[in-house]
Amino acid sequence: MDRADVIIFGGGLVGPALASALDSSGLSAIIVDPADPALAAETSFDGRTSAVSSSSMRMLETIGVAEHLAEPGCPIWRIAVADGLKPGGLHFDPDDGEPLGFMHQNRHLRAALRARAEAGRNIWQLWKAHVTSVDRADHGVVVALEDGRKLSAPLLVAADGRNSKTRDAAGITIARWKYDHQAIVSVLGHERPHEHIAYEIFYPTGPFALLPMNDAANGHRSAIVWSVRNEDAAGWLSLDDPDFAAEAEAAMGGFLGKIEMLAQRSSFPLGFHHAAQISGKRLALVGDAAHAIHPIAGQGLNLGFRDVAALAEVMVEGARLGLDLGDRQLLDRYQRWRSLDALSVAFATDSLTRIYGVPGTTASAIRRFGMGLIGRISPLRNRLMNEARGTSGDLPLLLRGLPI
Ligand SMILES: Cc1cc2nc3c(=O)[nH]c(=O)nc-3n(C[C@H](O)[C@H](O)[C@H](O)COP(=O)(O)OP(=O)(O)OC[C@H]3O[C@@H](n4cnc5c(N)ncnc54)[C@H](O)[C@@H]3O)c2cc1C
Numbered sequence: 001m002d003r004a005d006v007i008i009f010g011g012g013l014v015g016p017a018l019a020s021a022l023d024s025s026g027l028s029a030i031i032v033d034p035a036d037p038a039l040a041a042e043t044s045f046d047g048r049t050s051a052v053s054s055s056s057m058r059m060l061e062t063i064g065v066a067e068h069l070a071e072p073g074c075p076i077w078r079i080a081v082a083d084g085l086k087p088g089g090l091h092f093d094p095d096d097g098e099p100l101g102f103m104h105q106n107r108h109l110r111a112a113l114r115a116r117a118e119a120g121r122n123i124w125q126l127w128k129a130h131v132t133s134v135d136r137a138d139h140g141v142v143v144a145l146e147d148g149r150k151l152s153a154p155l156l157v158a159a160d161g162r163n164s165k166t167r168d169a170a171g172i173t174i175a176r177w178k179y180d181h182q183a184i185v186s187v188l189g190h191e192r193p194h195e196h197i198a199y200e201i202f203y204p205t206g207p208f209a210l211l212p213m214n215d216a217a218n219g220h221r222s223a224i225v226w227s228v229r230n231e232d233a234a235g236w237l238s239l240d241d242p243d244f245a246a247e248a249e250a251a252m253g254g255f256l257g258k259i260e261m262l263a264q265r266s267s268f269p270l271g272f273h274h275a276a277q278i279s280g281k282r283l284a285l286v287g288d289a290a291h292a293i294h295p296i297a298g299q300g301l302n303l304g305f306r307d308v309a310a311l312a313e314v315m316v317e318g319a320r321l322g323l324d325l326g327d328r329q330l331l332d333r334y335q336r337w338r339s340l341d342a343l344s345v346a347f348a349t350d351s352l353t354r355i356y357g358v359p360g361t362t363a364s365a366i367r368r369f370g371m372g373l374i375g376r377i378s379p380l381r382n383r384l385m386n387e388a389r390g391t392s393g394d395l396p397l398l399l400r401g402l403p404i
Helices: 014-024 056-061 106-119 165-169 231-236 241-251 300-322 327-357 362-375 377-389
Strands: 006-009 030-031 047-054 075-076 078-083 090-092 101-105 125-126 132-138 139-145 150-153 153-159 175-190 199-202 206-216 219-229 259-261 267-275 283-284
Touching: 014 030, 014 056, 014 106, 014 125, 014 300, 047 056, 047 106, 047 206, 047 241, 047 300, 056 101, 078 231, 101 106, 106 125, 139 153, 150 206, 153 165, 153 219, 175 206, 175 231, 206 241, 206 377, 219 231, 219 241, 231 267, 241 259, 259 362, 267 327, 283 327, 300 327
Parallel strands: 006 030, 006 153, 030 125, 078 199, 153 283
Antiparallel strands: 047 101, 075 101, 078 090, 132 139, 139 150, 175 219, 175 259, 175 267, 199 206, 206 219
């Protein structure tokens, strides 16, 4: 029987981050994932990117992931929010010399997390591994794999994504709804520099996010996350590149000049879910297994990284006190620590998409009045900026850039 401190189901972006955080403090983890790592290690650019907040980035530096990144992320120095192309939007600019976040290509994040996990002395990665049974008993967790291997640990962590089978098998209920929208993601080349500004442009048909990326050898680029109605998605995807680029240019009001497509377009159905609890008997949920939100504010992965920082801190402190890592009190502490933050980000993001989805000139005038108000009240503006950066609330050590 192979034994570790924690068994993690899911080797996506959040599972390996947790294994690395635990490894940095001498705790061991076995990652189990049915996926073929060769597919996940696909090196060509698929157009998927993530905004990683400054606090998440600090954690990735502290646990040794950032040093494996193929290139530094593109810093975001301003977030500009606009109601369509109307004047009077809102912007957030930090005044303390630290960017609001960094844009990374998902393939670079995946590769860096994989390399860090491979370098970890206390991490075992089991790919193409299929689980046949999970027994979360009073004295520990035993997992049986299809090839006959058995694994044991005091704690099981579900990092198996939005359709988490582990969550469902544990009987944890979720609140879930669909947005009737899909996100089209891709990368645009543009004539003028983005000046490190992330734009969130809200249209009644759905928000359009434009996120700055490092310049390519042949010019400036930005990622887009364009939320479109389900019934329109196929039409948007079937446009040829020049036509799609012309539509994107119009949605942006042409402020970055001539646009061309630099990556394939892909679409993701948009939904919201939130688990009623994020812990159970010898079980903790992290990342999308626990919660998924609309990508407009680029916070989904960051919420998962915040789960990682809190759970790792609770586990490492528990281990130092000689506690059983599946101890109910430790899991309760994790749940208390994360619940409020995850729920408030989820509801803020959900409200944002709904408020901006209301059509009509009155709704638009109210939104612009609201934006003007937030712009003038600096404590409120700073609070929202800290949310984007992931520095609000009771921050775990790793998010402050401190080892546990
Ligand atoms: C269009 C779009 C844009 C986004 N942009 C951003 C952004 O800018 N910033 C941001 O913070 N977030 C963003 N997000 C959210 C972010 O992508 C997710 O929150 C993040 O990928 C979740 O990571 P995860 O590891 O929890 O899940 P996943 O990445 O889904 O990984 C789950 C893993 O579990 C494995 N698995 C599945 N079933 C099992 C099983 N039974 N046992 C074991 N393993 C299993 C899978 O093979 C997979 O490897 C965006 C999301 C979308 C849809």
